[in-house]
Amino acid sequence: MDVMMIRRRGLLGIAVALSVARPGAAQDFPARPIRLIVPYPPGGATDITARLLAQELLASLGQSVAVENRGGGASVTGTQAVAVAAADGHTLGVVDTAFAVNPGLLRSRLPYDTRRDFTFISLLVTSPLALVVPAAAPWRTVAELVQAAKASPGQLAFGSAGNGTAIHMAGEQFRQAAGFTYVHVPYRGGGPMITDLISGRIQLAFGTIPATAEHVRGGRLRALAVTGTAASPLLQGVPSMAEAGLPQVDAALMNGLIGPAGLSPAVTERLAAAARAALEVPATRSRLSELGFDVIGSTPAAFRDRMLAEIAQWERVIAAGGIEAD
Numbered sequence: 231m232d233v234m235m236i237r238r239r240g241l242l243g244i245a246v247a248l249s250v251a252r253p254g255a256a257q258d259f260p261a262r263p264i265r266l267i268v269p270y271p272p273g274g275a276t277d278i279t280a281r282l283l284a285q286e287l288l289a290s291l292g293q294s295v296a297v298e299n300r301g302g303g304a305s306v307t308g309t310q311a312v313a314v315a316a317a318d319g320h321t322l323g324v325v326d327t328a329f330a331v332n333p334g335l336l337r338s339r340l341p342y343d344t345r346r347d348f349t350f351i352s353l354l355v356t357s358p359l360a361l362v363v364p365a366a367a368p369w370r371t372v373a374e375l376v377q378a379a380k381a382s383p384g385q386l387a388f389g390s391a392g393n394g395t396a397i398h399m400a401g402e403q404f405r406q407a408a409g410f411t412y413v414h415v416p417y418r419g420g421g422p423m424i425t426d427l428i429s430g431r432i433q434l435a436f437g438t439i440p441a442t443a444e445h446v447r448g449g450r451l452r453a454l455a456v457t458g459t460a461a462s463p464l465l466q467g468v469p470s471m472a473e474a475g476l477p478q479v480d481a482a483l484m485n486g487l488i489g490p491a492g493l494s495p496a497v498t499e500r501l502a503a504a505a506r507a508a509l510e511v512p513a514t515r516s517r518l519s520e521l522g523f524d525v526i527g528s529t530p531a532a533f534r535d536r537m538l539a540e541i542a543q544w545e546r547v548i549a550a551g552g553i554e555a556d
Contacts (some may be wrong), residue, residue, distance in 0.1 A: 259319050259497050260293040267323040269308025271301040275438065275521060279355060279485040280324040282517060286508035291500075304328060304394060304555075306340065309488075313342040317349070317492035319501060324354070326485055327396035330537055334545035335394045335555050344541060349493035350486070350534035352502040354509065355523035357483040358456040359400045359436040360465060362445075364427060365452050372408075372454050372474040375434065379410035388412040389432040391420040393556050399544060400436040400457055400481035402551045404471075407478045416556075427451065438483060439464050439522030457481050464522055484540075485523075486533055498530050 264287070268280045277299065284295040300308035305328040315321035333344045342348075361372065369375040379386050388405070390398035393416045405412060415432050417423040420441055427435050428450045436457070443464045445451040456462045458480045459472040471479040487505050489498070506527035508514060515525055528536070547553075 259500065260291050262320060263293050264291070264295045264319070265315075265321045266295050266297050267308050267311050267321065268297055268299050269301065269305035269323065269325065269328075270299065272299050275357075275483065275523075276324055276326045276485055278521065279518070279523070282514045283324070283354065283487070283505060283508050286511050286514055287504050290504035290507050304332060304336070306332065306336070310341050312488060313347045313490055315490045317490045317494075319489060319493055319497040321490065322351070322501070323488045324485055325488055327399070327481075327483055327540075328394065329486070329488075330484075330540035331394055331396070331399055331544045331548075333541050334548040335553065339555070345538065347491050349489040349491055349498055349530070350537055351489055351493075351498055351530055352487045352505045353526045353528040353533040353536055354485045354487055354505060355518055355525055356485075357439060357521070357523045358458045358460070358462055358470075359397065359481055359483065360439055360442045360446075360456050360462070360468070361400075361404065361434065361436055361454045361471075362427065362442050362451045363434050363454060364430045365450055366430060367433065367452065369454065370452070372469075372471070372476065375454060376408045376410060379408075379412060384411045384413060386412045386434060387415050387432040389415045389417060389423040389427055389435040391423055392416050392418060394553070396481060396483050397423075397436045397438075398553075399547060400479070401434075402553065403481050403547055404436075404476070404479045406547065406550055407476050424451075436481070440520070443522075455479075462522065483523075486537065502528075502530050 266280055266284050268277045270276050280297050284297050287295045300311055309325060312323035332340060363369055388401045390401055423435055426432050439462050442451060446453045453465050453468045455469050455471045455474045457471050459470050461470050509525050509527040518525055
């Protein structure tokens with residue numbers, strides 16, 4: 231055997247050894263339990279999605295997944311914990327619409343670059359929002375509401391679950407698309423907002439489908455439309471915003487799976503496949519549908535494209551509306 235052959239075989243052996251030993255290599259992953267960070271307190275929609283996902287990932291990954299709630303800072307505290315974690319796939323996060331809104335709302339105050347400091351693994355679920363008014367209100371269509379708002383500029387009170395939330399963004403998107411003005415009344419969460427909407431203290435709001443459907447069926451609220459292009463099975467007979475003539479009003483709740491930047495493509499793909507498998511479990515899919523979510527389970531590339539488009543969209547809406555962080 232000549233020297234060149236020995237050298238080639240030696241180099242090949244080194245290359246194979248390095249590929250096996252490389253941190254984050256798919257065949258070695260996961261090597262220990264996974265942390266799944268939720269940037270909110272327990273009990274909300276994002277937390278529920280994360281826990282449903284976590285309990286099913288064991289079957290695909292062979293390691294347990296522990297949900298860790300790190301609320302605060304408009305979801306920034308928990309999301310930053312993902313950004314600074316080791317890029318080995320053992321620390322992940324489930325984020326929501328605020329992940330896409332914060333770059334426009336907080337701008338230089340963000341401690342990370344949303345576009346560059348994360349690995350986008352999978353868009354898990356999305357859910358439209360419902361435009362609702364008090365049952366006693368005279369408006370029965372989006373067109374009637376817009377006409378009334380234009381006739382009395384700045385007189386209608388729009389309620390949101392807080393400045394910069396998905397519900398606030400939906401209202402601002404609606405206002406800009408239809409060309410009217412309102413008074414924004416931010417609340418600390420959706421519950422107080424719905425209470426004041428039912429009583430007539432505010433005149434319009436967007437809400438999550440589960441939070442509004444019960445009140446619509448009970449005759450306390452009237453739903454005029456749902457965001458996006460498709461109607462919701464939980465609000466029978468309520469048109470989409472596209473059907474109401476405003477297809478650009480497409481704000482939605484969304485949950486996605488992220489990791490720190492630098493996660494290897496092989497580990498990223500394995501995690502995305504595991505997430506898709508978890509979402510296909512019938513009990514999980516059924517529970518998410520009850521919460522008004524559409525199950526997606528996207529590829530990493532599709533999730534990245536969607537989030538970059540969402541970030542750009544909300545930057546435009548926030549700039550046009552002159553919206554400032556609290």
